[in-house]
Amino acid sequence: MIITISGTPGTGKTSIARILAKLMGCKLVAINKFVDEHKLSEGKDKAGSKIVDVAKLKKEMEKHLKKFKDDIIIEGHLAHFLRADFCVVLRCDPMVLDKRLKKKAWRKAKIKENVQAEILDVILAEALANKKIKCLLELDNTMLAPKKCAKKILRLIKKAKPHRENVQWLKKYAKIISN
Numbered sequence: 470m471i472i473t474i475s476g477t478p479g480t481g482k483t484s485i486a487r488i489l490a491k492l493m494g495c496k497l498v499a500i501n502k503f504v505d506e507h508k509l510s511e512g513k514d515k516a517g518s519k520i521v522d523v524a525k526l527k528k529e530m531e532k533h534l535k536k537f538k539d540d541i542i543i544e545g546h547l548a549h550f551l552r553a554d555f556c557v558v559l560r561c562d563p564m565v566l567d568k569r570l571k572k573k574a575w576r577k578a579k580i581k582e583n584v585q586a587e588i589l590d591v592i593l594a595e596a597l598a599n600k601k602i603k604c605l606l607e608l609d610n611t612m613l614a615p616k617k618c619a620k621k622i623l624r625l626i627k628k629a630k631p632h633r634e635n636v637q638w639l640k641k642y643a644k645i646i647s648n
Contacts, residue, residue: 470540470554471534471541472489472553472554473544473548473549473557473602474489474557475544475545475547475548475556475592476558476560477587478546478583479583481559482544482545482546483499485544485610485622488615489542490542492619492623493540493542493623495539495541496539496541497544498544499545500526500543500544503529503533503545504521521547526547527550530543531552549596551599551601555604555626556599556604557607557608558605558607559618560608560610560636561587561610563588563638566587570583588639589639604629606631607633607634607635607636608621608625609634
């Protein structure tokens, strides 16, 4: 089984994926580390973020996945572009996300870009467009501790049904987008 965990930076992907991998006793692959190890970065954009050719990432990841016969979790903000039995898209209230990214000392422009992406459902829309995802799970983890979120994901995986919490930040935060 392949489980991908994606979401806007700051939504808790790494923490939750680590806990879930422990709970399931399976291998965890971090896309950022995978990109570095396989030299898939094509430089950096103006904001300092790695530029990754998603087609190359998919191709290299498929080669890597053939080595595994057990369950695997792949986490990262590009994970929703990959083939998956379950794709978890983590969501977070944009104001909470803003605070989390400020705590990480991110640049203002990068924080604004990511907050806007969360408001506009960018990652969810991309995941919904990926025909190689068998089951999509959307979770708002704004108020959930990472361990509780991981346990919730595990319960949803056992149900093997799509799950959408229909997060709609746009109605609440439309003014931020226009600034």
